[in-house]
Amino acid sequence: MRSEVIMLSPFDLVVSACLVLAAGFVSLALGLGLEKRLAIASARTVIQLLLIGFILRWVFAVDSPLVVIVILSVMLVVASRAAVQRPSRTFGGAAWRAFASLLLCGLATTFTVTAAIIHIEPWYQPQYLIPLLGMVLGNSLTGISLCLDHILNDLVCKRDQVEMELALGATRWEAARDIVRDSVSKGMIPIINTMMVVGVVSLPGMMTGQILSGTDPVEAVKYQIVVMFMIAAATSLGCIGVAILVFRHLFNDRHQLRAGLIRTR
């Protein structure tokens, strides 16, 4: 089954805006005070999505590897900045460590999928590469953010315990491994929760989009399975990567915890 894609007119978008207007009226009626934020959020949604729509149309038309690489780099930088901004604590050099982790997990999983599963030709075909990397980064940055938040909090709150273990003869890894393990596991919770209920409670956006654009649901499901596995692999790789990089930075080769480097925002 493959039905025609129903093209949306500007009028259709205006009608959909009525839904947000309705939400605004509810907010006004109940005195929730959300109208202004709702209006700003709606305007941002329209502007940001239209902008990316036109940019993607241009990128697809130009079909240049250099342009794709620039886009991917911008996505990576923005994602790594977002990943380090959410945790309540930070340290000098957190951003490049998040960047390195996202680079590793994002490129490794995305290129595995595009090269070994979808077999895109040429390798930089933006129609596949950009949305796939976008999904990987969007999910991995949440995991990395949670992992970072947890590891930094624990190293501050459990500093006495970590130093006690070091003082009794533990190596830095022996003193930190429980915290590292917990942090990676915390970072993985959202994607594991999503995988548990996918298809039952929620239909993922990408799959919904494919179905709406006329793809056979089973074909859309196949793509979604690949994407879920890709995101799960990327999130675990990203969390492990960032946890190891943080561990290597905050414990020196004298097996000391350098908790003084961690600062609260």
Place this chain on the structure above:
Amino acid sequence: MLRVDRLSVEVPGKLLLNEVSLVVPPGQGVGLVGPSGCGKSTMLRTIAGLIDARGGTVQLGGVDRAAVGWPEFRRKAPYLSQVPSLVEGSVNQNLERPFTYRSASGGYEREKALRLLRAVGMDETCFSADVRSLSVGEQQRVCLVRALLAEPRFLLLDEPTSALDEENTGRVEALLLEEADRSGLGFLLVTHDREQAVRVCGSVLDLGDFKASSEVTG
């Protein structure tokens, strides 16, 4: 022999300890006293290598601690903080903990643990107790037993009896002296109680006598 030679420690903006030297012979205790804030705890943490010294050396048996290997050095000369620190779980899990480290030598001996626990006024019923259910004084004693179980050559003790009553203080002191006699354990004891230092240590060093310059000059 634990030899500390001209150890200097800097805290932000000032030199807290300036070229402090001391020797802890095997089988003996050295008391470290001095007014609050003079750097007694910092001295122990620095000897343990948990914080860096600005200068000076620490040797164990004539070998620099870095050459001994940091985990190995700390296993042989563990530091016990004033505030007892235990991992979540039972007393038994805490006593076994150091034997899970790569630096551990030998295995955990429950009988030996029981002997040490009894020596500090506790008994076998506490093995299964959750450490959170213990008083601070009991936690302090569990920490001491945990450190002694691994057969250290020296102990760096930061006010190990600060939360104990007179009777249990006496037990801890007796155990330290007994271990010094039995296994040649040496210890560096930070205490506010000068009388205690004199009672259990062969020599007492007043850290207040080491005048540190107030400003870092170089």
